[in-house]
Amino acid sequence: MRLVHSQSPSDVRLEVHGGLTKVEGEWRAFEKDAQCTVFQTFSWLSKWQHHVGKPAGVRPAIVMGRDAEGELLFIFPLAIQTRGLFRRLTWLGSDLCDYNGPLLSPRFTRHAEDFAQLWRDVVALLRKARIARFDFIDLGKMPQTVGAQANPFLALKVLDHPCGAHVANLGENWEAYYTANRSAATRKKERKKLRQLGELGEVRFVEAQARADRAEILSTLIGQKSRWFARVGVKNIFARAGYKEFFLDAATDPAMQDIVHVSKLSVGTTAAATSVGLGFGGCYCLVLSSYHDGEHGRFGPGRVHLQELLKHAIGKGFRWFDFTVGDELYKRDWSDTEVRLYDHLGASSIRGWLAVSGIRMFRRTKRLIKQTPVLWRAYSALRSFKGRCATFSQPPAAAG
Numbered sequence: 001m002r003l004v005h006s007q008s009p010s011d012v013r014l015e016v017h018g019g020l021t022k023v024e025g026e027w028r029a030f031e032k033d034a035q036c037t038v039f040q041t042f043s044w045l046s047k048w049q050h051h052v053g054k055p056a057g058v059r060p061a062i063v064m065g066r067d068a069e070g071e072l073l074f075i076f077p078l079a080i081q082t083r084g085l086f087r088r089l090t091w092l093g094s095d096l097c098d099y100n101g102p103l104l105s106p107r108f109t110r111h112a113e114d115f116a117q118l119w120r121d122v123v124a125l126l127r128k129a130r131i132a133r134f135d136f137i138d139l140g141k142m143p144q145t146v147g148a149q150a151n152p153f154l155a156l157k158v159l160d161h162p163c164g165a166h167v168a169n170l171g172e173n174w175e176a177y178y179t180a181n182r183s184a185a186t187r188k189k190e191r192k193k194l195r196q197l198g199e200l201g202e203v204r205f206v207e208a209q210a211r212a213d214r215a216e217i218l219s220t221l222i223g224q225k226s227r228w229f230a231r232v233g234v235k236n237i238f239a240r241a242g243y244k245e246f247f248l249d250a251a252t253d254p255a256m257q258d259i260v261h262v263s264k265l266s267v268g269t270t271a272a273a274t275s276v277g278l279g280f281g282g283c284y285c286l287v288l289s290s291y292h293d294g295e296h297g298r299f300g301p302g303r304v305h306l307q308e309l310l311k312h313a314i315g316k317g318f319r320w321f322d323f324t325v326g327d328e329l330y331k332r333d334w335s336d337t338e339v340r341l342y343d344h345l346g347a348s349s350i351r352g353w354l355a356v357s358g359i360r361m362f363r364r365t366k367r368l369i370k371q372t373p374v375l376w377r378a379y380s381a382l383r384s385f386k387g388r389c390a391t392f393s394q395p396p397a398a399a400g
Contacts, residue, residue, distance in 0.1 A: 012073060012111055014122060016129050017062040020046050023075075026064075027103075030072050035104045035147025038280035039097035043256050045077055047249050048093035052242035057082055060092055061129070063122055065112075073111050075103040076122065080134055086355045089126065089134040089348075091141075096246065098165065098287065098324035099341075100141045104149055115152040127348075136352030138359065139344040141325065147281075158342040159360065162367040166335035167283075168321040174311040181334060190303065197299040201268020205308040208262040211252045217264050218251045221274035224290035231293075247288070251276060263312075265305035267292075272301035275309060284313040285322040303330075310334070327370065 017023050020042070027042045038044060049060060063076040079092040091100035112118050127133070141161055142153050171177045182190070197203055208214040222238050229236040238244045251262050259280055265273040275289040286309065291302035313321050323331040325341070345360055347353035369375045 011068065012118060012121075013066040013068075013070070014125050015064045015066070016125055017064070018060060018129070020049060020060055020062070023062055023064070026072065027075060030075060030105075031103055033106070034075075035106065035108075035149055036101065036281075037097075037099045037143075037146075038259060038278045038283070038285060039093070039099050040075075040077060040101065040103050041259070041280065043253075043259065044097075044250070044278075045093045047246055047253075048096055051246040051249060052096070052240075053079065053081075053093065055242055058092075061089070061126055062092075063126070065118075067107075067111055071105075073105045073108050077103070078126075086136065086351065087134045088352075088355070089137045089139075091139060094140060096243070098141065098285065098322075099143050100139065101143065101146050101151060101153065104146050104152075106148075108152070109149055112152060115155040119153075119156060123348075134352070135347070135349045136356050137344065137346040137348065138356075140341075142342045142344070143339050144342075153344060154342060156344045157346075158344050159363065160367055161341035161343050162363055162370050163325050163327055164341060165325045165339040166323045166327075166331040167337040167339055168310070168323070168335045169337060170310070170314050170318060170321055172314065174314045177310070177314060178307070190300075190307075193299045194304060197267055197272070197296065197301060197304065200296060200299075201270065202266070203272075203304065204266045205305070205312075206264050206266050207312070208264070209257075211254070214251045214262045215248060217262050217271065217274050218248055218276065220264070220271045221276065221288060221290050222247075224274060224292065225288070227293055228290060247276065261312075263305075263309065265301050265308065267296055267301065270296060272296040273305035275305060277309065279313075279316070279318065282317075282319040283322050284309075284316075284318040284320070285324055287324060306330070306334075 020027075024042055024046070031041050049058065052058075053060075059080045061078045061080055063074075063078060065073045065076075067073055077092040079090055079094075081088050081090055091097065094100050123137075139153060139156075142151055142158070143165070144154065145151055171180075178187070194203065208217050222244060226236050226238055228234075238247075250256055251260055253260075259278055261275075261277040261279055261284070263275055263277075264271045270292060273289070273291040276287055278285040278287055286306075289302065289305070291297060291305070310321055321334070323335060343363065345356045347356045
């Protein structure tokens with residue numbers, strides 16, 4: 001479905017599309033020069049829609065804006081998602097995107113000085129489209145900038161997202177970067193741990209190229225991560241419908257091999273640590289990582305693997321290493337830039353107002369807990385205790 005709205009005071013022609021197929025070619029061409037993150041690329045979002053969104057009834061509502069000559073100025077990858085009694089307008093693939101936002105032409109700002117008005121025009125157009133009826137708007141995990149431009153969505157009323165993200169500015173030389181970020185005492189301790197790890201077998205950093213190797217590493221990662229989720233009392237994302245299939249497809253699709261980086265740290269015959277990263281626009285994003293929870297775990301294989309990933313990113317000429325969303329201490333150890341994230345909530349009906357009120361209160365409470373160390377430690381300890389209790393209560397596996 002395609003509607004055109006040409007009466008915007010910002011002199012931007014707006015279109016909304018209810019599917020991805022017809023916009024694929026133009027989207028892929030636009031993302032090559034547009035300012036966005038890897039999470040707004042067509043490959044990432046179309047795979048999410050195929051494996052997760054469509055089976056759950058999510059309907060894309062892709063908004064395109066053009067100038068008077070018909071040249072694209074932006075793509076807003078939006079969607080309508082129904083949960084219970086509520087229909088929300090949100091970012092397409094939001095749950096598996098560490099950063100949400102638009103794809104912007106470098107010329108965008110010159111054509112949209114009054115973004116609040118432009119957004120009102122977008123919402124009005126979406127309401128006219130039968131595919132896009134919604135009770136409330138929930139645009140989450142939006143960074144302050146989109147490429148070199150200020151994120152226009154921050155012109156709306158926003159609140160702080162519960163978590164932040166962390167980015168390391170990389171230099172051109174690994175040894176210089178490592179020395180600058182690790183004290184002499186820490187480097188000595190890490191060399192000792194590496195020797196101890198080497199006593200268990202040859203330590204090798206392996207980058208998977210063949211499809212079968214990528215699938216094997218991802219399967220190992222999912223197993224490692226699932227056990228970690230159980231130990232700390234966190235819901236296993238790979239148990240959610242379509243998630244495992246999504247990551248497997250992204251990791252093994254030859255068309256995405258230039259973006260998706262799959263690797264492991266081998267110690268002898270054991271995959272002691274595993275990861276999936278995304279490389280795009282000069283930035284390496286670490287999206288999934290885990291480590292062996294047996295004997296190898298005592299010697300920090302995850303730390304060794306992370307250092308190999310940083311070395312890899314520098315060697316490939318990436319300017320930034322993005323640890324993505326989360327405030328874990330190891331991210332702060334390596335990062336020199338904190339990325340603040342924001343959410344925008346808005347009601348479109350009385351029913352939507354009730355939903356927004358509850359969501360806003362929940363996220364403010366969640367942020368308070370996450371950003372207050374004593375509260376976060378107490379919450380994490382309680383969550384881990386519940387996770388251990390749940391693990392112990394599981395019946396023993398049947399003998400094979």
